[in-house]
Amino acid sequence: MTLKIWNLLLLSLCLGIVSACSPSPANNQNPARGIPPEIAGLHFDMNRIEPFFRPMGFPEYGDWLETNKEPGQTFDEYIASSPTLPTDERRTIHVQPIGKFDEQQTRVIKTTSDYLQAFFGLPVKTLTVKAAPAKLKEPDQRMIDYPQHRQVRSGYFLEKVLPPLLSKDAAALIAFTDEDLYPDTSMFFVFGQASLEKRVGVWSLYRLDDQADFDTFLRRTMKIAIHETGHMFSMRHCTKYECVMSGTNHLGETDRRPVDACPECMAKIAWMNKEKPLDRYNRLVAFAKKYQMKEEMRDFEKKQKAVE
Template identity: 30%
Template sequence: MQTVRHSEHTLKTALISKNPALVSQYEKLDAGEKRLMEEAFRPDSDLFGPITLHSQSDWITSHPEAPQDFEEFFNDPYRKTPSPQKHSIYIQCIGLLGNTRSISEEYVKWLKGYCEAFFYGLTVKLLEPVPVSATRCSFRINDNTQNLQIHAGVGIFSFARYGSDFYSSHYEGKLKKLQKKSSSDYSVFDNYYVPEVTSVLLLRSCKTLTHEIGHIFGLRHCQWLACLMQGSNHLEEADQRPLDLCPICLRKLQSAIGFHLKDRYKALVRWVDAESTDTPTVTPERSREDPLSLPKPVEAFKEWREWITKCLAVLQK
């Protein structure tokens, strides 16, 4: 295990910059916001800490990248900045999550609510779900495992990856080996993977969704502190990644969208608290029996909620 620890001077420069205009911009933040962001410089902070590498297969070791400080982010001509005309995030669901439409719709609504809180101040809209066939995407069936590979060579987000037994033999050979499908036959996707809707799956989905949308706003992989925007090569590394942003990436997102930190954190707490449940899982079978009762499983978010409470305490001192 290895720790990536930067000096106070390096972190200050990455967060505040030496550019007088950006320093002036930082100084205009209210006292509570600066107090929270400057937790990044405290070696004994219990809110923000250094990056921990657990193996040589972790992202930073495997994919060397130049770090992006706030000044570089701010000067990036290609980053997306919301405007009065363009201030919406669209979520498109491709295929169903589970074997009922009600499960899929409710789950995506949870993600929509989370996204609205995380990117506080922006509108999040759900597009009508479409079947995989509507994408006309290319796919192939692996000759050895008989598993599906969609858009080979292109990174996509699939719920299947987050199943606890995804890498076991349980799913190996899901398709019959004698089954031959053409590149235009999308029936292979029908009920191919029906994951159990758990709190851990929801937490992983929220992480992935906000990480990828963060890239759209111009945030590159973080190499300063433990942060949602760190890259991940495998599920274990993704799980070790925090659910929220470090101060440097938080300032980037705040600069792009224009929210107040206190308002954003309160919105995230409201999302956790709204219609929450201690029920550990929501299965497709249960939903068919009681389709109107699909409580949001947030047990996995409890520790993070406590962390937000600490952040709010710093902001409100």
């Protein structure tokens, strides 16, 4: 598959969300003046974890920033944008598996759900697996070749399946499916799509394990789930660092990104949750220990120590 096609396909991964987030004007306020202590504290912790992140480099051919000129979004700009935040009534991230999953995919969904919980500090509820309908009317499904299989229109999930399943306490409802997705006839396939307005999203596992071992498949799923859920809380693409919230155009770029949020995005999450960054890193260290993700554990421990 050519890089150009990958660009088109992956661009569509974020289109639904990015277009739903209208750009907010840059906030040029001087953080040193009249700043609330909790925000000053977050700026202090941002500086302390900064050494553990790589500044965004010059984009390589086909990378997201080569084809999408974006301004990024700092922590201060995020606060000024009146973002969609979890509320006391809507705090839970609901995960809805739809389809038939093998043992490996089931493990990936379980681990990713736990990571969402540790990462955002919000309760995550995994709902009982639902079967996908055996047959759908066109255009909700279409057949494609190489290999011959069914694709389901992502809008079918976003418009018909998920909204009735959205409960009152849900900050967001994320569906994982084993079905291959397509958004419309202009595209060959799409990895996922979300509707900020409806607070629902659907992500396909169909292509994420393509020529990948379990660890790569898991990390790709974790990164995509975090990235898209971040969009649901109005977090825009990050251009300052290599960050889980940076836009990606192809799986190679996804694989290069860290699973964690950069200092600017970390502060957004801590502010959203009214918590200290240390609480978040404590959770992330416990998560990495539980799943024996040694590299991530060492990384989270360094950041945990830095903000103690």
